[in-house]
Amino acid sequence: MAVIEVTAKTFEDEVLKSDKPVLVDFNAGWCGPCQALKPIIAEYAESHPGVKVVSVDIDEEDELSENYEVFSIPCLVVFRDGEEVNRQVGLISADSVADLVEA
Amino acid sequence: MYDIIIIGGGPAGMTAAIYGRRAAKKVLVLEALSCGGQIINTPDIENYPVEEHISGIDFSNRLHKQAENLGAEFVFEKAVDINDLGDSKEVITAKNTYTAKAVIIATGSANRKLGLENEDSLVGRGVSYCATCDGNFYRNKTVAVVGGGNTALEDALYLSDIAAKVYLIHRRDSFRGEEANAAKLSEKPNIEFVLNSNVTALNAEKRLKSVEVTNKDGSVRTLEVNGLFIAVGRIPENMNFARLVELDEAGYIPAGENCHTGVPGIYAAGDNRAKEVRQLVTAVSDGAVAATEVVKYING
Numbered sequence A: 001m002a003v004i005e006v007t008a009k010t011f012e013d014e015v016l017k018s019d020k021p022v023l024v025d026f027n028a029g030w031c032g033p034c035q036a037l038k039p040i041i042a043e044y045a046e047s048h049p050g051v052k053v054v055s056v057d058i059d060e061e062d063e064l065s066e067n068y069e070v071f072s073i074p075c076l077v078v079f080r081d082g083e084e085v086n087r088q089v090g091l092i093s094a095d096s097v098a099d100l101v102e103a
Numbered sequence B: 001m002y003d004i005i006i007i008g009g010g011p012a013g014m015t016a017a018i019y020g021r022r023a024a025k026k027v028l029v030l031e032a033l034s035c036g037g038q039i040i041n042t043p044d045i046e047n048y049p050v051e052e053h054i055s056g057i058d059f060s061n062r063l064h065k066q067a068e069n070l071g072a073e074f075v076f077e078k079a080v081d082i083n084d085l086g087d088s089k090e091v092i093t094a095k096n097t098y099t100a101k102a103v104i105i106a107t108g109s110a111n112r113k114l115g116l117e118n119e120d121s122l123v124g125r126g127v128s129y130c131a132t133c134d135g136n137f138y139r140n141k142t143v144a145v146v147g148g149g150n151t152a153l154e155d156a157l158y159l160s161d162i163a164a165k166v167y168l169i170h171r172r173d174s175f176r177g178e179e180a181n182a183a184k185l186s187e188k189p190n191i192e193f194v195l196n197s198n199v200t201a202l203n204a205e206k207r208l209k210s211v212e213v214t215n216k217d218g219s220v221r222t223l224e225v226n227g228l229f230i231a232v233g234r235i236p237e238n239m240n241f242a243r244l245v246e247l248d249e250a251g252y253i254p255a256g257e258n259c260h261t262g263v264p265g266i267y268a269a270g271d272n273r274a275k276e277v278r279q280l281v282t283a284v285s286d287g288a289v290a291a292t293e294v295v296k297y298i299n300g
């Protein structure tokens, strides 16, 4: 599946109420490591239809990044049943992305 | 079997791939994370010949495409060891073993850590190694930068335009960075120097709250900060290969300008090699030299 852009308006429906696990990628256009992580995340989304993958542009959505205490990007946060279960900051490998969601 | 395996898809490794492919060799690049290496961290490259300005990520993506278009293969796995079988070499990753006639180690360097107990767990909760990535989270807040080289000075200058206050903590009484940067710093009213001091503890409740700094004279000070930017240099990523290849005291491969490691068929290119200037131009230069030497070695 493709990566879905989410906003403060759609976060609850797309992430918190999702019945699939959700991987949220907090990122920004000016952040190099975020741009390097993007294709890894996109490929993960394509090859893992059982996981919903969404992206939050922290420049547009400062309320979301504040609520979820994101202070360093890229920041990947995994949600299950509306609860945060895992998080990782910084550029990581494709294998580590899979491990993060499965853990 | 490949002709050449290149460990590391940074500027040095990808340039070696271009030269290897142009000599019609079968080339595999093994990259642990994503192509580009350290340079993806900077939005502004302004000292690379011909390009007056380019971002690190654009530089990386264009170089990656160039190598790929020439037929270099890329696999995203981390190399953890090399077996020297004489005429061939095995490169081991967590999942696979790849074989080639020759290997170029182009693993660059990683952020040096302070080595404090809770440092890793506070990354993303107040501790950062990338001012340009995370500076914006500290608008009108108080931050500290630790380090004395150019990266630390540039980080402090960058952050001084965003944060209310910036402490610059350095273990010596003067800076190693460029004069121009040091001069600009002293003009910034919101930068306070904390010299002759080491960061000795990170105090946190969920997030970083303050840092403890200890002066050479033994006095201890606690600085209330929202963020700490660590810029205390980089360490070469050669340890996986120390069994086979000689390293100097600082962990660099003491290969000369011809990039020979002393082990026939194994070469070193880029920031992980012992040298004076660690920049893109010298990394790509090493890539070209190492690949040319490898081709000579293979063709015999």
Ligand SMILES: Cc1cc2nc3c(=O)[nH]c(=O)nc-3n(C[C@H](O)[C@H](O)[C@H](O)COP(=O)(O)OP(=O)(O)OC[C@H]3O[C@@H](n4cnc5c(N)ncnc54)[C@H](O)[C@@H]3O)c2cc1C
Pocket: B007, B008, B009, B010, B011, B012, B013, B030, B031, B032, B033, B034, B035, B036, B037, B038, B039, B041, B042, B044, B045, B046, B047, B048, B077, B078, B079, B080, B106, B107, B108, B109, B110, B237, B240, B269, B270, B271, B272, B278, B279, B280, B281, B283
């Ligand atoms: C913030 C910042 C700004 C900079 N700005 C400039 C600038 O403006 N101009 C300039 O000329 N230079 C600049 N530099 C320096 C420049 O980035 C480096 O000199 C250059 O990237 C070195 O290239 P390299 O290929 O040797 O190593 P690296 O860029 O470090 O690349 C090494 C690659 O190898 C991979 N790797 C490591 N170990 C393994 C393993 N075991 N298996 C597989 N892969 C592995 C890493 O993931 C990485 O992708 C800057 C550096 C930083 C950090």
